[in-house]
Amino acid sequence: MRIHTDLTPTGPYHGVVVLIDTLRSCTVAPLLFERGLSELALTPSLRSARAAADEGWLLLGERQGVPPEGFNYGNSPAELAGLDLTGRRAVMVSENAPRYLERVEGADRVLLGSLYNAGAVARTVAATADADPDAQVTLVCSGFEGEPDLDDTLTAGVLAAALTELRRSRPSGATRFALSLLRAFPDPLEALWQSVAGHYLRRLELERDLAFCAQVSASQVVPQLVERMPGAGSAPLYRFEALGAPT
Amino acid sequence: MRIHTDLTPTGPYHGVVVLIDTLRSCTVAPLLFERGLSELALTPSLRSARAAADEGWLLLGERQGVPPEGFNYGNSPAELAGLDLTGRRAVMVSENAPRYLERVEGADRVLLGSLYNAGAVARTVAATADADPDAQVTLVCSGFEGEPDLDDTLTAGVLAAALTELRRSRPSGATRFALSLLRAFPDPLEALWQSVAGHYLRRLELERDLAFCAQVSASQVVPQLVERMPGAGSAPLYRFEALGAPT
Numbered sequence: 001m002r003i004h005t006d007l008t009p010t011g012p013y014h015g016v017v018v019l020i021d022t023l024r025s026c027t028v029a030p031l032l033f034e035r036g037l038s039e040l041a042l043t044p045s046l047r048s049a050r051a052a053a054d055e056g057w058l059l060l061g062e063r064q065g066v067p068p069e070g071f072n073y074g075n076s077p078a079e080l081a082g083l084d085l086t087g088r089r090a091v092m093v094s095e096n097a098p099r100y101l102e103r104v105e106g107a108d109r110v111l112l113g114s115l116y117n118a119g120a121v122a123r124t125v126a127a128t129a130d131a132d133p134d135a136q137v138t139l140v141c142s143g144f145e146g147e148p149d150l151d152d153t154l155t156a157g158v159l160a161a162a163l164t165e166l167r168r169s170r171p172s173g174a175t176r177f178a179l180s181l182l183r184a185f186p187d188p189l190e191a192l193w194q195s196v197a198g199h200y201l202r203r204l205e206l207e208r209d210l211a212f213c214a215q216v217s218a219s220q221v222v223p224q225l226v227e228r229m230p231g232a233g234s235a236p237l238y239r240f241e242a243l244g245a246p247t
Numbered sequence: 248m249r250i251h252t253d254l255t256p257t258g259p260y261h262g263v264v265v266l267i268d269t270l271r272s273c274t275v276a277p278l279l280f281e282r283g284l285s286e287l288a289l290t291p292s293l294r295s296a297r298a299a300a301d302e303g304w305l306l307l308g309e310r311q312g313v314p315p316e317g318f319n320y321g322n323s324p325a326e327l328a329g330l331d332l333t334g335r336r337a338v339m340v341s342e343n344a345p346r347y348l349e350r351v352e353g354a355d356r357v358l359l360g361s362l363y364n365a366g367a368v369a370r371t372v373a374a375t376a377d378a379d380p381d382a383q384v385t386l387v388c389s390g391f392e393g394e395p396d397l398d399d400t401l402t403a404g405v406l407a408a409a410l411t412e413l414r415r416s417r418p419s420g421a422t423r424f425a426l427s428l429l430r431a432f433p434d435p436l437e438a439l440w441q442s443v444a445g446h447y448l449r450r451l452e453l454e455r456d457l458a459f460c461a462q463v464s465a466s467q468v469v470p471q472l473v474e475r476m477p478g479a480g481s482a483p484l485y486r487f488e489a490l491g492a493p494t
Contacts, residue, residue: 007254007395147420148254148395150427173394173443180397180441184431194427196420 001129001167004138005156005174007148011103013138016128018113018121018159019104021097021142022151023197026114027213028060028077028092030221033242036086040223041237042098048231049091058085061093065204068093077116078208091237096142101225101238104140110225112240113139115155115188119217122162127246129167137163139175144197150181151195151213157182158216189214220244248376248414251385252403252421254395258350260385263375265360265368265406266351268344268389269398270444273361274460275307275324275339277468280489283333287470288484289345295478296338305332308340312451315340324363325455338484343389348472348485351387357472359487360386362402362435366464369409374493376414384410386422391443397428398442398460404429405463436461467491 009019020026025042032040041057043049046068053059059071060080067074073083075094092098097112104110109128113121129135139159141152157178163169164179171179185191192198192210201209223240231237267273272289279287288304290296293315300306306318307327314321320330322341339345344359351357356375360368376382386406388399404425410416411426418426432438439445439457448456470487478484 144420148424149420150424153424173391173396176443176446177395177397177400180438181428181431183441184428191427194430196423199423 001163001169002136003160003163003169003171003175004136005160005172005178006138006140007153007174008143008146009100009103009140013104013107013140015107015136015138016109016125017104017107017138017140018111018125019097019100019140019142020113020152020155022114022155023192023195023201023213024075024077024209025092025094025097026112027116028075028080029112029223029240030117030219031077031080032085032090033221033223034219035080035083037088037090039089040240041091041229042101042240043091043093043231043235043237044095044098045231045235046093047233048235048237049093051232052091052237056089058088058090060090076206076209077212081212098238100140100142105228112223113155113159115158115214115216117217117219117221118155118158119162120220120222122159122166123246124222124243125163126166149195149197151192151197153178154181154185154188154191188216248410248416249383250407250410250416250418250422251383252407252419252425253385253387254400254421255390255393256347256350256387260351260354260387262354262383262385263356263372264351264354264385264387265358265372266344266347266387266389267360267399267402269361269402270439270442270448270460271322271324271456272339272341272344273359274363275322275327276359276470276487277364277466278324278327279332279337280468280470281466282327282330284337285334286336287487288338288476289348289487290338290340290478290482290484291342291345292478292482293340294480295482295484296340298479299338299484303336305335305337307337323453323456324459328459345485347387347389352475359470360402360406362405362461362463364466364468365402365405366409367467367469369406369413370493371469371490372410373413396442396444398439398444400425401428401432401435401438435463
């Protein structure tokens with residue numbers, strides 16, 4: 001299996017794509033399914049999210065650290081971890097990973113990855129490689145405001161290491177760069193703390209979220225893109241379902 | 248001063264640009280001037296280099312670790328450090344940094360930077376900022392075969408830290424990412440050793456070059472682009488002269 005890594009999204013992408021946004025949307029996504037959610041839609045558009053609310057979807061999201069008017073919850077995993085969402089559907093608005101979903105529309109398979117579900121994502125990707133020995137996976141880091149960031153690069157390293165342990169792999173140069181950070185940051189929380197996204201959350205006094213997002217492979221849930229749904233105006237909603245990861 | 252960093256070259260660039268290729272061309276460049284060289288031309292083209300040899304330029308360069316036919320020397324700083332090049336001119340061929348010089352042609356000022364001359368480059372850039380408080384510097388990492396690599400990213404961090412110490416600075420996201428590696432790699436040799444470029448040189452048994460290139464601020468020479476000269480065919484030669492850095 002060939003493992004590519006992009007420290008910021010380029011695309012368009014093909015093959016298997018893991019979209020990484022460690023702080024915080026790709027940590028929140030598996031968490032919501034653990035709390036009982038049946039369907040999750042991601043969008044960068046407040047307007048598309050509000051339109052979905054009329055059809056009974058819960059709204060999650062923040063602008064500058066605060067849920068916008070009419071939203072049920074923010075994006076804080078530490079806060080969301082206590083909810084019972086059994087059977088509910090939710091739309092999550094975030095300015096990071098959802099902005100890049102357009103670029104992965106052409107991929108065969110799109111998974112959401114973070115430290116939180118790293119092991120489960122790696123097992124899911126490895127199972128793909130069994131069906132296709134020439135399989136190619138691209139680890140797409142969301143970064144922060146268009147620039148590479150330490151949190152997602154470290155997560156790409158953790159995912160690449162887990163994949164390499166499971167299957168014979170050929171890591172690209174950027175993947176090897178990400179792998180080289182693992183020994184330098186033995187405590188993932190330190191990397192999240194030092195990252196630009198981490199500084200942003202610390203200014204909002206959301207240190208608890210850093211601790212939550214630093215948990216490695218605590219979740220067995222792998223959110224997978226199943227459908228692009230029309231949203232309000234030009235911004236679509238991307239609907240995800242939870243895969244149970246192969247054991 | 249605003250400090251941007253590109254982990255691989257994009258461009259075209261404006262303002263002040265520091266082109267970074269730690270392993271090895273931007274370490275070799277200041278070293279050659281220290282050994283007495285009067286002029287240095289960089290090119291990615293063997294043909295352009297050979298044409299210059301007819302006019303008395305020395306030829307330096309390697310393909311797969313070996314000097315091509317008719318070349319005087321390779322690209323190994325450990326080997327070149329013993330030469331007396333007083334008053335000579337040399338053309339250096341390398342597949343890394345010289346490939347990207349076309350993209351920095353529009354910049355006000357182009358310097359070559361590495362760990363080896365980091366302090367001198369930082370002082371030179373800081374002096375620019377005194378004349379223009381809105382100055383913008385871009386640290387352009389060559390990377391390895393089009394992908395980001397640890398050696399140049401760490402060097403960007405070292406340069407950004409030195410600049411930030413000298414002048415009030417606003418580092419971009421990617422610059423902060425590079426800065427975050429400094430504490431994780433307190434020994435720069437470890438970062439060069441782990442880098443993809445470092446692995447390549449280790450396979451060629453050039454570990455001595457890694458040790459040479461890991462010296463921080465050992466040189467006071469800052470190579471600055473002064474002229475684009477026509478080369479053979481379509482590949483130009485980029486001529487550099489040595490600046491003495493401000494003290």
